[in-house]
Amino acid sequence: MRPHAYMYGKKLDERDFDKTLPPHSKKSRDPPSDHEFSYRWFRGPQKEPCAYEQCPRRTSFSPHDWSIHALGGSGCSLQCVSTQSSLYKSTFCNSNCFVQGWKSQYTIRKDTPKTPLGTGSSSVGSSAGSLNDEDAQSVGSSGSIGGGLSNENGSSGNQNQPSTPNAPPRGFVGAYSSAQSFNDYGASNFEAGYGEQQTEEWVEISRDQFYIPNTDDLGRKLKLEASAYSSETGELLMHRVVKTDLVLSRAPPPPKRNLVTSKTGGGGGARFRILTYNCLAEIYATQQQYPYCDFWALSWDFRFQNILREIVDVGPDVVCLQEVQADHYEDHFYSAMSDAGFEGVYKQKTRQSMGLAGKVDGCALFWRRTKFHLVESYSIEFNELAQRQASQVLGMNPRSEEGAAYLNRLSKDNVAQLVVIELAQPSLATRSNREPINQVCIANTHLYSNKDFPDVKLWQTWQLLQELETFVLSRGTNLPLMICGDFNSTPDTAVYDLMSRQAVHPGHPDVNMNNADDTASILPDAMSITHAFQLGSAYNTVIGEEPKATNFTTGFKGVLDYMWYSAQNLRPLSTAPIPDESVLTQHGEALPSTQYSSDHLMLISDMQIISGGSRQ
16 A cells, blocks of 8 residues: 655664664663563644745645755744744744745733744654654654653653543553643643643544554654563563654645657658656765654655655656666566566676675666567676776786776776567568567666766776677667767767767767876777767757756766667657756755655656668
8 A cells, every 4th residue: 555645764773783882882782571562653733834814834745845855944843932923832834934924023011921823833844853852752762751761762651641431552651632741843832821721633544553644644744653562471561652743744746747749750660659767775864964854754664655656657668767776666666667567677886795695786678568578688897897998808816906906997897688578569560660679779868977987987887788689689680779878978088979879979078088097098089989879869869969867966067878779770759858947946945855765866758669670
């Protein structure tokens, strides 16, 4: 079941579980005794999250409206503490709303009964903080509130719990008909005067271990009470209460991207839709790298649903993905894409995982089962190509200083995928098309990212084309070819020249680098860097130019991703233009944002196999 709403919070780091406990740790070093758990979920009261009447967050709980970008760059709520102001105890979701609301405030004389203007609640969304200490008990933190003990943040436990007529289940410390000790929205709520406190109702909604928020939870906080008790004696061993921030709705999908059709087209060849997308692996999606994006919008649980929905909504027949984390392919992508009707293969980079198994990214390639069948599948490791080039072609000793420097320069762990897929419903021979083409070769790659290594990117591109040339031409057929992926190269680089012009100009700066004395020269003579394919760029062919940007961050905005095709037997019928910058920045300073869950943008093209293409 797909959730219709989400709780956004920090994810616990799995690496913390294996760390040695410090001497002052309160965690037990001994294994726990046999125990059982009980769970109770509660839904908090509905409150107005901001005292400013024109605030969009009073009626909307879309993640877009609760992001740092929407809150004016600040996640802090503000509360009026002036006892002489009509806004006393009123809480605002950000400074802009406070400034606007302050324009309507007026001074109240001390001898005049005071009634607060707003609700007195401080609701601060998933990325905003709270003025009350109790909000330290957010997702990822917990406090012990049973047995008269103080919780971990130093505040007293649930001391004002009312008695209940029915005995609670074993392991449950108390009910929440009144939650005065959990002052959920900051300031207390008052009715007629400041001395009369309003009761806040918390409603029990589940006793399961897991709870999936629904539309009834929007704009409310959730609270989980978990108790552990001895299986033998029933003695309460531990009790924790965890409170979430406001439950927000599922993010709306990105705007639909209309296809632009090529002026030239037609013919009876088979058609298919293909996309390429760098998904931004979780290991790279950090607050340090993207400080302008909310931490919850960077979480994989949030981003995966958006990325998957974006892919499926396009209705592709072939999907080329980059930066797919190894564990995410196994646990998320393959099963979800399989349910959507796709089959796929995966190739991870050749480097070791980043501390934990599966924490390394790679490339994934999927095809729709009803459209294609797999014929062949291969993978290319550029590290292996470098070793083969050094020993077999250049005659270097890998252990020599020259050989070690050469391999160190080229061994960047990048990979490529290669599949041959065949139409599930092959085209039959006709009088006008006696030899229909029913197979397509798809290559998917992600080249080295460092901008200071253009020679490495050019070498990887050249070697990829050499491998593809050997593979395709050895088949002895007119096999259509598409090369998609993140080339980490802009249109002014030698990589683009090689792909589009079959050669590199000898005077190009990328082949005339002033390498330092300790940097190995890895490229042959520029006249030797060639290939036999006649490749075209799908976007350049249809629109007349490459997109303005396929990677859109605060540090870089430009084209890095491409869809190349063999011009003699494939024809691009349409492509989906990249959204304007005004659209990309509507809900964030750059990508990723609450609307776009990767720092790259998806490229989409409808392709057609040219029937009876000329044989080479």
